[in-house]
Amino acid sequence: MLGTSTIMTFQDGFEQKWLSAIGLLFVVPPWVWMAVRTTYSLQFVTAHKVPFPTRTIRLMKVLALIVGAGGVFGAAIELGMQWYLALLPAGTVVFFSLKERVREIVPSKPVQDAAAYQSSWKQYRTLRSAYTRSFIWLGVAFLSAILILTLADKIPDPIGTVIFDLCLVGVLVSLAMTGVRQLKFFRWPCPRCGCAFNGVWNRPWFAKKCVYCGLPRDASTASPTSEDLIKYS
């Protein structure tokens, strides 16, 4: 009896160890990537639409390095490495992270002409209404699910369950849809400076002018007319 329980504990401990190691292997790589290629990863995450000064990039690098290299060290220990051997992979991450030459991120400036502005604003309005609509769908799906839940006793079981499941799928699908549309809308580049018009920190309201260069919404050219300025002052 004693022998079996010892084996069980050993097996459990072994499995737990591997599970946590695998967990770490999922979490750590993005941080290591961020630490080693900070400039590129920031550009990738923001779709090249957000400017970053070198100071911010360095700060992000330090943060990613602490989490990334720390995670690699932890994973190596978890897999049964001695601490001085675990320092090796962690040290490699530090080495390659410090090797990267950090440079300022400046989004490329789009072509400046009236037609480009026009099509740009058209795209802005399309993305914005798609984003707003996805919220309405999310609300409808959510309210329907709640309604079905409150009416649960009155609806015969198989039908009620199916309707509820459908509502749940609806909520999940519209949640995913809202996320994708939000990403698209908030990465939409300003036609004058090429940066994300709404800024890096998504605000719940729609910005009236570009967060980075101050271009008023719906301005017809690069230099806002006096009418534009009165409208948005």
Ligand SMILES: [Zn+2]
């Ligand atoms: Zn701008």
